[in-house]
Amino acid sequence: SQTIHQWPATLVQPVGSPLSLECTVEGTSNPNLYWYRQAAGRGLQLLFYSVGIGQISSEVPQNLSASRPQDRQFILSSKKLLLSDSGFYLCAWSARGMDSPLHFGNGTRLTVT
């Protein structure tokens, strides 16, 4: 069966520090991969999605970047965090089919202080 791992579960970082959140998927190959952010009391905002190694689509201009160095690995990064980067970050994967649902990791709660 397929599983998705996302870590760390919680993170407290000072303003201006770098960020690296990692997500890996097991039990499937060539998945679509996604990073979403959920700000406090708000819905989900799509940040990045990837249909293959090295292929990243950015949905909103921001302080973050994403990379996909391997087929089932998706990394969210920042060189210098801002206070506004605080939120709940969710990684997700889907199969390639037309109506394939998303399967989410348990999320990372990031607090920038």
Place this chain on the structure above:
Amino acid sequence: GNSVTQMEGPVTLSEEAFLTINCTYTATGYPSLFWYVQYPGEGLQLLLKATKADDKGSNKGFEATYRKETTSFHLEKGSVQVSDSAVYFCAFLSVTGRRALTFGSGTRLQVQP
């Protein structure tokens, strides 16, 4: 542009009450429609889906019908339980453009014993 509109929460109900959470969408063509649920401190889980007009998705006593004429996908449950307390997200997957879910802002449901 593409968007999802959900009723604002929180929705507070007594156990065994009837639940409706409204959802309407704006999208090109006929997208696939989804409801996701997020329990406290967790990531999102797929609750149900419908991929074409008049389809009814159902799971765990929840139902939603794809209404093309009103571009709606309202979530219903005949008798809610305390364990249904969570945040519910409506989402759609467009048949054109990016292959990523667009989410509503979420509706928090609180069921009291």
